Amino acid sequence: xxxxxxxxxxxxxxxxxxxxxxxxxxxxxxxxxxxxxxxxxxxxxxxxxxxxxxxxxxxxxxxxxxxxxxxxxxxxxxxxxxxxxxxxxxxxxxxxxxxxxxxxxxxxxxxxxxxxxxxxxxxxxxxxxxxxxxxxxxxxxxxxxxxxxxxxxxxxxxxxxxxxxxxxxxxxxxxxxxxxxxxxxxxxxxxxxxxxxxxxxxxxxxxxxxxxxxxxxxxxxxxxxxxxxxxxxxxxxxxxxxxxxxxxxxxxxxxxxxxxxxxxxxxxxxxxxxxxxxxxxxxxxxxxxxxxxxxxxxxxxxxxxxxxxxxxxxxxxxxxxxxxxxxxxxxxxxxxxxxxxxxxxxxxxxxxxxx
Amino acid sequence: xxxxxxxxxxxxxxxxxxxxxxxxxxxxxxxxxxxxxxxxxxxxxxxxxxxxxxxxxxxxxxxxxxxxxxxxxxxxxxxxxxxxxxxxxxxxxxxxxxxxxxxxxxxxxxxxxxxxxxxxxxxxxxxxxxxxxxxxxxxxxxxxxxxxxxxxxxxxxxxxxxxxxxxxxxxxxxxxxxxxxxxxxxxxxxxxxxxxxxxxxxxx
Numbered sequence: 019x020x021x022x023x024x025x026x027x028x029x030x031x032x033x034x035x036x037x038x039x040x041x042x043x044x045x046x047x048x049x050x051x052x053x054x055x056x057x058x059x060x061x062x063x064x065x066x067x068x069x070x071x072x073x074x075x076x077x078x079x080x081x082x083x084x085x086x087x088x089x090x091x092x093x094x095x096x097x098x099x100x101x102x103x104x105x106x107x108x109x110x111x112x113x114x115x116x117x118x119x120x121x122x123x124x125x126x127x128x129x130x131x132x133x134x135x136x137x138x139x140x141x142x143x144x145x146x147x148x149x150x151x152x153x154x155x156x157x158x159x160x161x162x163x164x165x166x167x168x169x170x171x172x173x174x175x176x177x178x179x180x181x182x183x184x185x186x187x188x189x190x191x192x193x194x195x196x197x198x199x200x201x202x203x204x205x206x207x208x209x210x211x212x213x214x215x216x217x218x219x220x221x222x223x224x225x226x227x228x229x230x231x232x233x234x235x236x237x238x239x240x241x242x243x244x245x246x247x248x249x250x251x252x253x254x255x256x257x258x259x260x261x262x263x264x265x266x267x268x269x270x271x272x273x274x275x276x277x278x279x280x281x282x283x284x285x286x287x288x289x290x291x292x293x294x295x296x297x298x299x300x301x302x303x304x305x306x307x308x309x310x311x312x313x314x315x316x317x318x319x320x321x322x323x324x325x326x327x328x329x330x331x332x333x334x335x336x337x338x339x340x341x342x343x344x345x346x347x348x349x350x351x352x353x354x355x356x357x358x359x360x361x362x363x364x365x366x367x368x369x370x371x372x373x
Numbered sequence: 374x375x376x377x378x379x380x381x382x383x384x385x386x387x388x389x390x391x392x393x394x395x396x397x398x399x400x401x402x403x404x405x406x407x408x409x410x411x412x413x414x415x416x417x418x419x420x421x422x423x424x425x426x427x428x429x430x431x432x433x434x435x436x437x438x439x440x441x442x443x444x445x446x447x448x449x450x451x452x453x454x455x456x457x458x459x460x461x462x463x464x465x466x467x468x469x470x471x472x473x474x475x476x477x478x479x480x481x482x483x484x485x486x487x488x489x490x491x492x493x494x495x496x497x498x499x500x501x502x503x504x505x506x507x508x509x510x511x512x513x514x515x516x517x518x519x520x521x522x523x524x525x526x527x528x529x530x531x532x533x534x535x536x537x538x539x540x541x542x543x544x545x546x547x548x549x550x551x552x553x554x555x556x557x558x559x560x561x562x563x564x565x566x567x568x569x570x571x572x573x574x575x576x577x
Contacts, residue, residue: 037376112402143504147429154437158409161444165402177448184441204506344551 047139051128059275060090066328073332100264105168108261112166117262117269120159123152124276131283132207134293134312145206146194149284150187153239157183159273160248160258167261175257178339179241179248185346186238192354193232196225196361197288210292217296222289224364228357229289231350233326236281238342241274242327244334245342282323283316290319381421388414401447405440412436423499426506 024043031039064079064086071078079086104110130145132138142148157180164176200221201209213220222229238245249257259270286292293312297303337345363369388411395407412435419428486492513521 037379040376109400109402112406115406142425144426144429144506147426147433151429151433151437154433154441157437157441158444161441161448162402162406165444165448173448177445180441180445184438187437341551 044139048129051139052125055125055128055276055279056272058279059272060094062275062279062324063093064090065324066331069325069328070332073329094268097264097268102264102266103261105261108168109166112162113261114266116159116162116166117266117273118159119162120156120273121269121276123156123159124273124280127152127280128276130206131280131287132210132292133316137293137313138207141205141207144204146198146204146209149206150191150194153277154187156273156277159270163258163262163270167258169261171254171256171260172258174254175248175260179257182238182245182247182339182342182346185343186235189231189346189350189354190235190239192351192358193225193228193235194288196228196354196358197221199358199361199365200224202365206287210287210294213291214294214298216294216299217291219299220289220291220294225289225357225361227353229285231354232288233285233323234345235350236285237327237330238346240277240281240327242278243331244336246336247339247342278327279320279324282320282327285323286316286319292316377421381418384414384417384421388418401450402444405443405447408443409436409440412440423503424505426509 027042027046028039031042067089068078068086079089082088082092104113127149129139130142130148132141160176160183161180164172164174164180167173197209198204201212203209203212237243241248247253247257249259259267262270293316295304295307295310295312295315297307391407391410391414395404395411398404398407412431416428416431419425419431
């Protein structure tokens with residue numbers, strides 16, 4: 019069905035050797051990705067409030083619709099009709115550019131995510147590097163928001179969170195290097211394919227410490243509690259978002275949640291076998307769970323990590339800024355570098371649970 | 374016209390316009406942002422040339438790391454425009470001199486005929502399975518392994534030099550020893566003293 023749709027678009031727009039038709043097809047693929055993503059993001063805010071509510075013995079949102087299920091839409095409409103306030107003497111162009119620069123990379127990284135066997139928008143040969151490159155562009159949203167607001171607290175929040183994001187990008191980069199060394203590929207698709215064959219073949223076993231480091235790094239990169247010093251409402255009011263209202267703020271908010279979903283997805287792809295079923299190669303269970311589609315396993319594992327975000331947020335108090343930095347430079351960085359040498363030795367000498 | 378040539382003209386247009394805007398913009402933050410746009414356009418042009426590893430590396434290193442530090446410095450700067458303008462004409466003759474030399478060099482090099490398609494030949498098109506990164510890695514880690522390692526050592530020396538510059542004087546800032554703080558025991562901080570209560574008679 020998809021192939022016939024592609025052919026009919028090519029017949030409809032025959033100019034430039036089908037180049038224009040390819041652009042239209044890419045646009046359709048992008049829309050097919052973004053709409054579920056927005057719905058997922060909207061219901062993630064609902065799930066977050068419910069989960070944290072139950073952990074704190076409250077009931078969470080329960081007024082709009084049955085069980086409060088329409089709450090995300092109520093929030094969206096509230097955001098859309100709010101007034102956008104520009105601080106005096108702020109640079110309006112840069113002020114409005116900042117949320118866009120935060121939002122666009124958060125969506126663009128999804129282009130290379132493999133959702134199943136041969137089920138992706140782009141099978142880029144350097145997709146892991148692409149993820150890191152585009153992910154690092156997201157910092158500009160925070161830098162510019164802090165600078166263009168022409169206000170004290172946003173500048174402070176932007177300064178300390180950019181320093182933090184750059185530092186933890188290093189750590190995540192090193193963790194990804196270990197995965198690349200084992201999989202001997204920088205293609206996300208290949209990394210997942212190499213993990214085929216049940217829960218014992220996934221990379222979380224040989225790279226267990228790296229997985230922990232990656233997840234903590236992911237919490238910092240997405241500005242989540244207990245590392246949410248960008249906002250830090252008890253210290254610097256609302257951090258970079260102080261001066262933002264209405265849709266510009268909503269863009270920051272959406273970017274944060276898209277990044278959260280993406281980091282959960284990346285953790286699954288790198289360490290938990292992507293779309294592979296955990297029961298592959300196990301005699302009886304493999305047949306029982308034969309009917310479950312690949313996409314279900316991927317989203318199921320991803321949902322666990324999304325739940326982990328809420329769980330951690332409800333459990334831990336916020337870290338102090340210098341302690342997060344110490345954790346990065348004095349603990350995680352040496353640990354990852356040592357582990358890179360260990361993995362290099364193991365791959366060279368052919369020891370270990372991988373091939 | 375092929376579709377890729379349209380993309381080439383679009384990206385080239387952005388590349389040229391943003392680099393001109395980068396030079397002419399008065400606002401330092403805007404100039405830095407235009408430089409970032411220039412990097413993106415250059416990366417897109419490299420993608421069209423099938424150099425996807427180089428393109429992604431350009432974005433990863435220059436946009437993701439170097440320019441973030443630039444923005445960091447710009448945020449700290451005192452953006453007083455009058456002082457910037459006062460210095461401007463003083464460096465104009467020197468600037469013109471340097472740019473004439475650079476332009477002359479580029480004209481000489483580019484007109485030398487070394488870069489003609491007749492000299493190098495049209496590079497062959499690879500199919501989708503061709504791995505750019507493998508080809509680069511093979512060259513870098515076999516044929517050019519010594520220059521590569523030398524460059525790495527040079528960077529390491531630069532890092533050590535930068536760190537020693539910061540730590541050359543004894544630091545006046547107060548530091549916490551966190552492992553000491555964590556390992557502290559109750560007996561290190563607290564002394565139990567048994568004091569005999571005075572009776573009412575003695576205190577008189």
